[in-house]
Amino acid sequence: MFKPFDQNKIEAYLMDKLNPNEKIAFEELLEQDPILQSEFQLQQEILRAIQSQRKHELKARLGQLSVPSSPKASLGRALILGTMLLLGSSAYWVYTQWYLQEPNPQTVPSLVQTSPSHELMPEPPPNSETAILAEPLMEEAVTEKEVVEKVAVQETLQALSHEYPKSAKSIKSKKLAVNPKPVIIERNINDPEKADAKAGTIRTAFKTELVLDDPEEQELVKGIFDGSNKPNLEDIAQKNQNRLRYQYYNNELFLYNSNSAGRTFRIKQNEEERVYLYYNENYYLLHEPQIQSKDLKPIQDISLIRQLDQIRIQIYGN
Amino acid sequence: MRDSQILKRIKSGDESALDLIYKKNYKMMTRMVINNSGSEDEAKDIYQEAILIFWQKVRKKDFVLTSKISTYIYSVCQNLWRKELERKSRLSHESKDSEEYMDFDKQEREAIIHECINSLGETCQKVLKYYYFDNLSMQDIAKKMGFANADTAKTKKYKCKKELDKLIKIKYKATDFLD
Numbered sequence: 001m002f003k004p005f006d007q008n009k010i011e012a013y014l015m016d017k018l019n020p021n022e023k024i025a026f027e028e029l030l031e032q033d034p035i036l037q038s039e040f041q042l043q044q045e046i047l048r049a050i051q052s053q054r055k056h057e058l059k060a061r062l063g064q065l066s067v068p069s070s071p072k073a074s075l076g077r078a079l080i081l082g083t084m085l086l087l088g089s090s091a092y093w094v095y096t097q098w099y100l101q102e103p104n105p106q107t108v109p110s111l112v113q114t115s116p117s118h119e120l121m122p123e124p125p126p127n128s129e130t131a132i133l134a135e136p137l138m139e140e141a142v143t144e145k146e147v148v149e150k151v152a153v154q155e156t157l158q159a160l161s162h163e164y165p166k167s168a169k170s171i172k173s174k175k176l177a178v179n180p181k182p183v184i185i186e187r188n189i190n191d192p193e194k195a196d197a198k199a200g201t202i203r204t205a206f207k208t209e210l211v212l213d214d215p216e217e218q219e220l221v222k223g224i225f226d227g228s229n230k231p232n233l234e235d236i237a238q239k240n241q242n243r244l245r246y247q248y249y250n251n252e253l254f255l256y257n258s259n260s261a262g263r264t265f266r267i268k269q270n271e272e273e274r275v276y277l278y279y280n281e282n283y284y285l286l287h288e289p290q291i292q293s294k295d296l297k298p299i300q301d302i303s304l305i306r307q308l309d310q311i312r313i314q315i316y317g318n
Numbered sequence: 319m320r321d322s323q324i325l326k327r328i329k330s331g332d333e334s335a336l337d338l339i340y341k342k343n344y345k346m347m348t349r350m351v352i353n354n355s356g357s358e359d360e361a362k363d364i365y366q367e368a369i370l371i372f373w374q375k376v377r378k379k380d381f382v383l384t385s386k387i388s389t390y391i392y393s394v395c396q397n398l399w400r401k402e403l404e405r406k407s408r409l410s411h412e413s414k415d416s417e418e419y420m421d422f423d424k425q426e427r428e429a430i431i432h433e434c435i436n437s438l439g440e441t442c443q444k445v446l447k448y449y450y451f452d453n454l455s456m457q458d459i460a461k462k463m464g465f466a467n468a469d470t471a472k473t474k475k476y477k478c479k480k481e482l483d484k485l486i487k488i489k490y491k492a493t494d495f496l497d
Contacts, residue, residue: 015450015453016378042483042487042490045427045428045431046431046482046486047450049428049431049432049435050446050447050450050451051447051451053432053435053443053447054447054448054450054451054452055370057447058333058336058370058373059366059370061333061337062336062337062340062366062369063362063366065337065340065341066341067340067341067345068341068344068345
């Protein structure tokens with residue numbers, strides 16, 4: 001039977017303040033007395049409620065304290081910062097590689113190479129040939145874009161056909177067939193004042209050292225940057241228009257300052273695969289993958305030229 | 319501040335010492351949970367639970383700290399998080415019905431008790447909470463509450479508890495919890 005003094009016992013039991021013997025005795029009593037059980041349950045619920053309220057108060061107090069940011073948040077910030085840095089540096093790399101060193105920021109149609117399945121006898125690529133429009137060497141700041149309609153392209157190709165009858169023939173047939181949309185080309189600004197102002201912009205915007213392999217180009221660019229040499233943009237454009245260069249990007253071959261895509265040969269020589277380019281009656285050896293643009297130098301070896309002539313005629317005819 | 323000094327302040331119910339160790343170890347403790355597939359909120363909750371267990375344990379008669387405070391709290395965090403992961407795992411294997419089963423009467427009784435606690439005066443509420451949750455001695459309660467001595471605190475606690483029991487029983491009777 002529940003007695004008033006048991007109230008203290010209940011509290012002591014719930015507060016874990018009884019010694020082991022008292023604890024056992026109380027549990028035995030609790031088992032036998034339903035009224036005590038009821039009171040015990042009530043007191044247990046009251047204590048739990050008081051404790052729960054106090055716990056919430058203290059948690060709320062701790063929750064309001066300013067604490068160092070969590071490791072995940074720091075990690076997230078570090079990742080964002082890292083990504084931004086990576087993107088920034090990638091963008092800068094692309095800019096320096098493509099815009100500062102090369103005249104043409106646009107993607108030039110690629111040459112599809114012949115299949116390496118034939119030894120000594122490469123597979124002809126009759127449907128792969130595409131035209132490349134001649135474009136001047138200009139940094140982005142001194143060029144402007146102009147939309148040229150299909151008709152303009154056709155006129156250009158007709159003009160080219162007089163100068164390069166062989167290659168222009170295929171250019172005409174393929175280019176007009178696959179390119180019904182307007183073509184965007186880069187054109188020089190011939191206004192010297194405007195060009196100079198733009199060049200000035202370059203001086204202030206890019207204070208990095210340019211890595212150029214051509215000494216003439218180095219001298220020229222240095223002069224533009226330090227202001228000692230007023231850039232003659234037409235000269236630059238003319239100079240670079242005459243220079244045939246190539247580069248691989250995403251495993252595709254790009255030619256600069258060319259009038260056509262030329263023809264490529266993949267040949268096995270001494271167990272080694274070599275890629276040759278036939279362009280404008282000259283042969284050039286290509287190195288895969290040439291990531292940075294490189295000048296093309298025609299092959300001078302007469303016996304090699306004869307061999308390549310034979311292969312080319314065999315594939316493409318005269 | 320040394321562990322011994324912090325421990326002394328915590329034993330006397332100094333909540334600012336609790337704040338101090340909470341802030342000091344926050345990163346390390348939450349990292350443990352986050353690195354073990356916990357969210358930031360879970361990590362924070364587990365750490366707060368662990369800190370409060372330490373807060374209560376410190377004043378137990380048989381409590382002896384044999385390690386650094388941070389090491390003790392860290393092991394409490396680990397145990398709590400392990401239990402929580404086990405609970406989650408159990409829940410994912412049980413049906414929703416059993417998960418959401420609630421005793422309606424129990425819920426109602428709890429609501430009545432909370433209502434009665436809140437209807438007490440602020441002093442009564444504090445005294446009861448310090449005694450039943452914080453495990454503070456009557457001496458410390460008297461000190462915190464500005465009472466003359468421990469006996470005053472003891473009497474106050476007795477009266478407040480009696481009042482609370484009375485209020486609850488009246489409400490229970492009104493809702494037929496007690497015949």
